[in-house]
Amino acid sequence: MKKYSEEFKLMVVREYLEGKLGYRALAKKHGIKSKSAIDRWVKVYEKLGQEGLTSKKHTESYSVQFKLDVLSFIKRTGSSETDAALHFGLTNPTIISSWKKAFSEDGSEGLNRPKGRPPMSDKAENIKGKQAKKSEMTNEQKLERENELLRLEVEYLKKLRAFQMDPEGYLEKHKQRYHSNSKKPSN
Structure with missing residues (x-):
């Protein structure tokens, strides 16, 4: 997935808000693969302002309870991931799909996994831990x-x-x- 700068997103959003071009036309004009990206940017901008368009390095981590609340909200209300993200103040609605996948595969334990790979020094310990779990019947x-x-x-x-x-x-x-x-x- 291509990353777009904050300035580029803001330019496209403002161009949309001027009302001259729709999502599809703007996507074609600027070479953006999907019109849904522009739709998402506009909604985030309208809800959170310019700050919502800033690319945050994924340093912010969310609690398991927060993730469960978001998933429960979607299930209860039938909201889209974008609408739920805006409701909860998330600037990246696509993160919710990864939470859904983790939850469907491993339940709430899947939502508690740390992001990224474990450090190399812990790799041997992780392998030993997995083997110990298998033998702990x-x-x-x-x-x-x-x-x-x-x-x-x-x-x-x-x-x-x-x-x-x-x-x-x-x-x-x-x-x-x-x-x-x-x-x-x-x-």
Whole structure:
């Protein structure tokens, strides 16, 4: 995504507010890929003024509760990400889509992840931590896993015994199943 300077955004917004050209015409005139970017700039300018157009280095971090409030507001009111951003005073509405994705993938834990890559010195510790989490199964989880593996083993041994007792009959029986699965209509 191309970054635009504050001066450029302000010029385009003022040109729009003069009323001579619409979003699409301005986007074409200035070589902006999407008219929605201009729409977003205008809304931010109208709500927050010139300061809303300043590119902030993403130093500001938001609490998990704040992110949940924003996502809840969108779900409750059906607002767009841009409208929600303006409602909560965010100058970058696109950040909300990354919050949505993180929340849908990992729930509220996904919203608590630190930004960026971890420092290189912590990388080895992170790998060890992930391995420790994998090995920290509860006793119940370990027993369930063992039960599942034993069930699979018993099922395998039954099929093996059936095959050893009557290989041709076993193959004939399963051959029908495989043929019926492979006769799916082709589009």
